[in-house]
Amino acid sequence: MDIRIFMKSLNDIDIKLMLCKSNFQWKLLAEKYDEAERKIQEFYGAKIPNELTDALGRVRLQLVEKKGHLPPEDILV
Amino acid sequence: MGILKAISEAVKEKAKEEIIRYLKKVADENGSRPPHPRDRQSERPDRHAEPRREERPYPPKERQDRTERNDRPERNNDRYDRQDRQDQPRSDRRPDQFERPPQRDRLDHADRNDRQPERNDHRPPRTDRNDRYDAPPQEHRSWDRDREREKERQQQHHQPPVQRPAPQPEPRPDIRPPAPVEQKKAEPPITPPPAPAPQPVIAKPQPVKEEWIAPLIEEPIEKIQVTVITQDIVIPHEFARTLQPLPLNEYTLYIKLLLYSFSIHKNYGYLGAGLKKSVGLDELAQEEFSRLLDRICKRGLAIVEKISEYQSTYTLYLPFDPETMKKVDEKKKDEPEAEPEKAPRAKEKEPAKPAPQKQPDKQTGRPRGGKKEEPKKGKEAGRDEKKAKEPEKKQPPKGRGRPAAKERPAPVEEPVEEMIPGRTAIHLDDDGLMKAYRTFVSMEIDKAKMRVGRSNFDKIYMEAVKYIDKKHGFKVLSDQERFREYLTQYYISAFDIPDFEAWKKAKG
Numbered sequence: 001m002d003i004r005i006f007m008k009s010l011n012d013i014d015i016k017l018m019l020c021k022s023n024f025q026w027k028l029l030a031e032k033y034d035e036a037e038r039k040i041q042e043f044y045g046a047k048i049p050n051e052l053t054d055a056l057g058r059v060r061l062q063l064v065e066k067k068g069h070l071p072p073e074d075i076l077v
Numbered sequence: 078m079g080i081l082k083a084i085s086e087a088v089k090e091k092a093k094e095e096i097i098r099y100l101k102k103v104a105d106e107n108g109s110r111p112p113h114p115r116d117r118q119s120e121r122p123d124r125h126a127e128p129r130r131e132e133r134p135y136p137p138k139e140r141q142d143r144t145e146r147n148d149r150p151e152r153n154n155d156r157y158d159r160q161d162r163q164d165q166p167r168s169d170r171r172p173d174q175f176e177r178p179p180q181r182d183r184l185d186h187a188d189r190n191d192r193q194p195e196r197n198d199h200r201p202p203r204t205d206r207n208d209r210y211d212a213p214p215q216e217h218r219s220w221d222r223d224r225e226r227e228k229e230r231q232q233q234h235h236q237p238p239v240q241r242p243a244p245q246p247e248p249r250p251d252i253r254p255p256a257p258v259e260q261k262k263a264e265p266p267i268t269p270p271p272a273p274a275p276q277p278v279i280a281k282p283q284p285v286k287e288e289w290i291a292p293l294i295e296e297p298i299e300k301i302q303v304t305v306i307t308q309d310i311v312i313p314h315e316f317a318r319t320l321q322p323l324p325l326n327e328y329t330l331y332i333k334l335l336l337y338s339f340s341i342h343k344n345y346g347y348l349g350a351g352l353k354k355s356v357g358l359d360e361l362a363q364e365e366f367s368r369l370l371d372r373i374c375k376r377g378l379a380i381v382e383k384i385s386e387y388q389s390t391y392t393l394y395l396p397f398d399p400e401t402m403k404k405v406d407e408k409k410k411d412e413p414e415a416e417p418e419k420a421p422r423a424k425e426k427e428p429a430k431p432a433p434q435k436q437p438d439k440q441t442g443r444p445r446g447g448k449k450e451e452p453k454k455g456k457e458a459g460r461d462e463k464k465a466k467e468p469e470k471k472q473p474p475k476g477r478g479r480p481a482a483k484e485r486p487a488p489v490e491e492p493v494e495e496m497i498p499g500r501t502a503i504h505l506d507d508d509g510l511m512k513a514y515r516t517f518v519s520m521e522i523d524k525a526k527m528r529v530g531r532s533n534f535d536k537i538y539m540e541a542v543k544y545i546d547k548k549h550g551f552k553v554l555s556d557q558e559r560f561r562e563y564l565t566q567y568y569i570s571a572f573d574i575p576d577f578e579a580w581k582k583a584k585g
Contacts, residue, residue, distance in 0.1 A: 023350065024359050030555040064546045067554055068539030071350065072564070 003049055009036045010055045017059075017066050026070055030063055292377035293319050298394045300345040302405040309401070310339050316396040323376070330369045331378055333357060334393050342405070344395040347388060348381065351557075385523040514577050518569065525572040541567040 013032050020026050040052055048056075312335075320328060333356040338344045346352060353359055353366055370391065373379045383389040397404070526534045545553055545563045553559050569576065575583065 022359070024354055027555050030551070034552065034555070060546075060551055064543055064551070064554065065539070067546075068542040072538050 002043065003052060006036065006040050006043075006052055007055055010052075010059050013059050014062060017062055020066055020070075023067075023070050026063070026067055030067075033059055033063060290372060290375040292375065293323075294377040294394055296377075296394070298344075298377075298380050298392050300343070300392050301395060301397070302343040303339075303395065303397070303402045304342055304405060305339060305402055307401050310336065311398050311401045313396050313398055326365075326369050327372050327376070330356075330358070330366075331373055331393075334373075334379070334391075335395065338393050338395055345390060345392040348391050349388075352391075385520070385527075387526065388519070388523060510581060511577070514580055517580060518565065518574055521572060521574040522565075522568050525568070525574075537568075537571060538564075541571070 009032070013029050013036070017026075017029055020029060037056055040048060040056065044052070320331065323331065337352075337356045348370075350359075350363075353361065353363070358366060370379065370381060374381055378394045380392040381389055382392070529537070541564055542554065544567060545560065549559070549563055553563060568574070
């Protein structure tokens, strides 16, 4: 049951990432991902199920790619 | 027998002569008549006087043969007999004889029963002699007479009867045309004016687009860096009143930019999504934001300068209150005097250059860090000493040529200024150099962007993001300041931009 809840939160991030259009939205999703990762680590400790590990890696990769697709912010302000 | 024969021949010859004479007479009479039967009708008014017509109860003039018959008295008498015969009981009549529908031309209604003979010539002659149905109603007879009189007048005054046109087409044009003709005549002079009218209408939108906005402030706007002495942000009363008539959107944007300027201690910066987000207008459409900023510029409250194809900067009008604000450069210069200056902003940047000394601690010369630290300076004197030591530790990474380190707050300069006034000049020099170096790096990145093309630059950006994620961790991507720092560093490496040390040496 717990693993399903965690998987759902990660899938939500995955889906919302497709609709993400700005750096601000991306930042919110990144924060969600950090929070989900933290909760998973707190819950499972060192023994994170492989399914969740794969999902975390996949979502992270997609977040990074999305960040690369979004227009870069000003480099120097 | 011979006598009888001779008498009979003489009688025959005489009869022949009489017949011939009679025929000649008839021929002469026929020769004097008009050639076409149509003309006979036109002659009728001449041959028959009006009183005679009144005697006749049923003037049958719709058919030519009938007209001729009417001329003969015996025929008329005969007709009257027939009329009398119709007085007999209805049951004695043959239904087909008297109730046969009258033959009418489709244009007869326009004649008001004054049928034209030539129109009906193609019809077979009527076999029934019942004229009662063909006779016009009693109330139309006077009208017919009037028409005939008119015809007579026309014949007398104008033309021979042969050329007289059928009266049927005449009334139509007489009845209808007057009004439309007048309208048509009246219209042409009216229509020409509308034609040129649309042209000015098309020309009008252009001036409308170039909306002129009265400037509220005509003072020149210059880039300054300020610190607020007190914790409150003060807007001069006069300036607040000047801002009052601004529309809500513009007023909001200006106030937000003003507050943001106070928070970053300078009235200028780059335009972009970062600025929009920083002032709390992230959800505002970029077009609307640009439009509002443009209007603010027209009002003299800001300046937007395009420094490259993709980048532009803004400079906001900042009401300077000498009692509550201090300009950074001035303050640094004048701190030994301990008096706030009210000198114009233009002078602020110039004094930074002549600073003679250089401090080994280059990172501390950042303008942003300096500004932020100033307000704290008075309150947290104890902390400043600790902060003064920090930049020395951070020096090694800077030596690697990481321009991103500029953005980090460097609190050192303020405490040092207080303790050792001579050091201020050193920081100012470094500050100016760092500012120049940042501009240089920004320009180099812009050049590289144009050189490699937009798509390739996007790919490089993508690679940079992956590299930063891999090397510095995912959380760095969410931290805007650190991400910018690492990204700039990546670009410096990727585009072979000289680091600060190399650039400084090259500059001499």
